Amino acid sequence: MAETVTLGFVPLVDCAVPVVARELGFAAAEGIDLVLEREAGWAAVRDKLAFGLLDAAHILAPLPLALHLGLGGIPAVPMAVPMALGLGGNAITVSLPLFERMSEADPDAMAGPRAGSARALKAVIEADRTAGRPPLSFATVFPFSSHTYELRAWLAGAGIDPDRDVNLGVVAPARMVESLASGWIDGYCVGEPWNLRAVQRGIGAVVASKWDIRPDAPEKVLGLRAAWVDQDPARTVALVRALVKAAAWADAAENRPALAQMLAAPDYVGTFPEVIAMALTGRPVLQPGGEPVALDTHVFFRDRATEPLPERAQWLVEQMLRWDRTGLTAEGAKAALAAVWRPELWAAAVG
Amino acid sequence: MGDRDLSILVIDGDPDRAAVVERGLVEAGWVRVSVIGPSVNLLARIQALAPDVVIIDLENPDRDTLEQMFQVSRAVQRPICMFVDHSDDHMIHAAIEAGVSAYVVDGLKQARIKPIVETAISRFNAFDRLRRERDEAQAKLADRKLVERAKGLLMKNRGLTEEDAYALMRKTAMKQNRKLSDIAQSVITAFEMEF
Numbered sequence: 001m002a003e004t005v006t007l008g009f010v011p012l013v014d015c016a017v018p019v020v021a022r023e024l025g026f027a028a029a030e031g032i033d034l035v036l037e038r039e040a041g042w043a044a045v046r047d048k049l050a051f052g053l054l055d056a057a058h059i060l061a062p063l064p065l066a067l068h069l070g071l072g073g074i075p076a077v078p079m080a081v082p083m084a085l086g087l088g089g090n091a092i093t094v095s096l097p098l099f100e101r102m103s104e105a106d107p108d109a110m111a112g113p114r115a116g117s118a119r120a121l122k123a124v125i126e127a128d129r130t131a132g133r134p135p136l137s138f139a140t141v142f143p144f145s146s147h148t149y150e151l152r153a154w155l156a157g158a159g160i161d162p163d164r165d166v167n168l169g170v171v172a173p174a175r176m177v178e179s180l181a182s183g184w185i186d187g188y189c190v191g192e193p194w195n196l197r198a199v200q201r202g203i204g205a206v207v208a209s210k211w212d213i214r215p216d217a218p219e220k221v222l223g224l225r226a227a228w229v230d231q232d233p234a235r236t237v238a239l240v241r242a243l244v245k246a247a248a249w250a251d252a253a254e255n256r257p258a259l260a261q262m263l264a265a266p267d268y269v270g271t272f273p274e275v276i277a278m279a280l281t282g283r284p285v286l287q288p289g290g291e292p293v294a295l296d297t298h299v300f301f302r303d304r305a306t307e308p309l310p311e312r313a314q315w316l317v318e319q320m321l322r323w324d325r326t327g328l329t330a331e332g333a334k335a336a337l338a339a340v341w342r343p344e345l346w347a348a349a350v351g
Numbered sequence: 352m353g354d355r356d357l358s359i360l361v362i363d364g365d366p367d368r369a370a371v372v373e374r375g376l377v378e379a380g381w382v383r384v385s386v387i388g389p390s391v392n393l394l395a396r397i398q399a400l401a402p403d404v405v406i407i408d409l410e411n412p413d414r415d416t417l418e419q420m421f422q423v424s425r426a427v428q429r430p431i432c433m434f435v436d437h438s439d440d441h442m443i444h445a446a447i448e449a450g451v452s453a454y455v456v457d458g459l460k461q462a463r464i465k466p467i468v469e470t471a472i473s474r475f476n477a478f479d480r481l482r483r484e485r486d487e488a489q490a491k492l493a494d495r496k497l498v499e500r501a502k503g504l505l506m507k508n509r510g511l512t513e514e515d516a517y518a519l520m521r522k523t524a525m526k527q528n529r530k531l532s533d534i535a536q537s538v539i540t541a542f543e544m545e546f
Contacts, residue, residue, distance in 0.1 A: 040410050041413075047409060142415055174412065175391075184391040
């Protein structure tokens with residue numbers, strides 16, 4: 001009798017691992033009937049996971065830490081992260097008008113490497129300030145997200161103060177492109193397909209990828225309630241084993257076209273199949289009318305991409321301490337990381 | 352009766368449900384209720400309305416935007432937090448299952464908010480029930496239309512009387528253990544293929 005595990009996900013290219021685990025039978029082979037539930041946003045994922053409507057979730061890496069610590073206006077729920085669901089996936093996109101202004105303001109910075117493109121933004125911001133124009137607005141997908149920390153790091157790296165020099169807000173992933181098109185925001189940091197879609201639609205350009213900013217920062221992880229793990233640790237180990245096998249399959253170059261097709265199905269990402277395919281084949285076009293560049297945006301298995309390595313999560317913790325005004329202390333953050341990140345569960349599944 | 356003066360904002364992507372929730376709150380005596388649908392400038396609109404309580408469907412992606420109002424920052428004038436009654440586990444589950452989430456301005460007493468959230472939960476549930484009943488009624492109507500059309504085709508093309516056409520489909524449905532509407536659909540498909 002297979003055990004049912006309900007896993008919530010947000011429709012993004014990096015939800016690939018659970019989708020493959022279900023579609024190709026890796027979960028069934030471990031005795032798990034993996035039921036996948038699509039969610040429209042991260043607050044819904046968090047609440048359903050916290051209150052037991054979901055057993056598991058494809059979730060932003062900092063969110064289980066925040067939930068465990070009771071940050072952000074919700075009560076604390078002890079959490080467990082027994083594996084990561086991949087590396088990479090995010091990028092920073094700016095509107096085409098802003099891209100043109102940046103290219104004009106500092107052509108050297110825009111010529112590459114991409115991590116330095118924020119220097120051109122700095123020049124635009126200074127020109128705006130001199131002219132008395134209102135600050136530019138940028139969005140990420142959630143307050144507690146690697147996106148927020150990556151965008152802040154990219155800005156701060158060029159001497160831009162994310163809290164004073166720009167407006168920072170939050171917009172759900174599927175709404176990013178329309179918000180950019182309507183001019184409500186000037187740029188954003190989001191996962192695929194929402195960067196390459198803006199390029200395809202001709203309204204935005206990718207100016208930096210996660211690989212340019214913090215390549216080894218955790219992205220999405222498998223989030224579980226600690227109580228759910230304790231209830232039946234063997235179930236968690238079986239789930240992790242299935243997902244790690246799925247990750248190995250999803251990472252192989254020869255499987256990427258089939259993976260793209262799988263993700264484009266209505267139950268999963270369900271939109272823009274050609275953009276999903278471009279995100280997975282390592283040759284994306286980053287500017288409207290541009291040439292494809294070599295950029296393997298998503299890594300699911302190589303480089304220890306499934307391991308919940310505390311040393312990689314350390315960067316997230318440092319960013320939470322640096323930027324979030326939550327009253328979190330260094331000791332509190334360290335204890336939370338030690339409690340939530342569970343490499344021993346990963347080892348039990350893989351070893 | 353100061354509690355009825357709290358200003359309540361209902362945010363819902365479904366305007367019909369928003370109207371049901373709004374009416375429920377107003378009928379229960381809260382007079383300051385406003386409703387907004389999806390909008391790109393959500394935060395600015397909330398700041399302008401300055402509600403004490405926000406009722407929003409749990410699945411709404413606008414909730415992610417609301418989350419930034421948890422943080423005390425320059426951009427946020429009135430910090431809010433999620434309404435969770437720690438003493439009442441049953442209510443949390445009732446809210447989540449009904450698909451309701453609530454945000455309140457920092458510092459408001461739980462007892463003042465609870466009846467608002469309870470009203471919202473009962474309205475969400477009532478709306479769900481109505482929609483289910485409507486969907487079922489529509490499905491029944493669609494089935495009946497299929498049967499009528501299949502009957503007409505059999506009468507015209509096979510020279511059967513209305514009763515015989517109906518009896519034939521009914522007998523086939525019973526023999527094959529299928530729904531009458533499925534048989535009707537097959538009949539329609541078969542005749543359409545001949546043309």
